[in-house]
Amino acid sequence: MSSSSRPNIVFILTDQQSASMMGCAGNGYLSTPAMDRLAAEGVRFDRAYCTNPVCMPSRFSLMTGRMSSEIDLRGNSASHIPAIPERIKRTALGWLLRDAGYDVAYGGKVHLPHLSPEDLGFEFITPDQRDGLAKTSADYIRRQRARKKP
Template identity: 40%
Template sequence: MILSPVCGFFVDRMCFLRILWLMKSSENQEQQKNKFLIPMKRRDFVKTLGACAAALAAPGCARRRTLEPSPPNIILIVTDDQRYDALGCAGNPIIHTPVMDDLVSRGIRFEKAFVTTPICTASRASIFTGLYERSHGYTFTKPPLSSALMDKSYPYLLRRAGYHTGLVGKFGIKVQDGVVNAMFDRFRSTAYPYFKEEDGEKRHLTDIHGDLALSFLRERPNDRPFCLSLSF
């Protein structure tokens, strides 16, 4: 697993995603948005996805002690599933991940990390809740996660804090009625089949999810920070 020095988890799938985290200030937020959210062709998504994360003030703003830093924009990208060594930068002689290797050169790669529960749905529940499986008690064949647990999930808390939240791709967990609407402003969960017909064209879910993610970024409110959970 690879972690950005700013915020978020990054993992790779069959398409090569170029994830670029930029630090932006409240003064240049709109400028950075317009710079990176330019119109793209569908296939261009596998080359570049820009995500702006605000955490630093612009040069010269340090003197304005009363200026509050703008909250960071967050994109959390997860793939399902991937071994720890399924990366070129990990020395894999067969699998080529040039974009992920580039991300490693710009960020941080943890070589001694581990997943607490090597099961898809239990791991997803842990990502959302921040709890070990023994605490949230959720895996395959278990009842839906309770609203009491999901009310402490990062999308729910961020939305309450004023974030525009969304999920694109595989949700991978079952929750009680009403929980999804409380967590996300926009929710497009799709996992199967891997190929779909759209407008007479057969497309892989990777490309479909990429287009939906770009739509979320383009159509988000300008006056709110955002958090997008993007799952391939």
């Protein structure tokens, strides 16, 4: 599939957000027009489950496609885990997308044991989790567009 016919992927992973915390999810107390538009024009998972209700194990599973119990990661502490095997790093989400021809970037909270976004195949654009993240992400997209990247 050529790069012009492949869909662009914007994956937003929030922290501490329940499923009902968007206007498009029926919340009458919140105004989330940008997220609502993304949900309307893209894919929104309204019946999704995570592998673990705790941040670090859940992120690990999402980024690697593996159960966190495979490396004995059961909570937000990984001091007992010496390292992540290369075989897990090399099959992570960023590498899979990169190998499929995508340019991949990661910004914001990482919170993964012994893993950086670069280990997972991503270009790391910012560790900022707050106000700077949106601007840095938008700047990245603008640079891609200027380079004629979708």
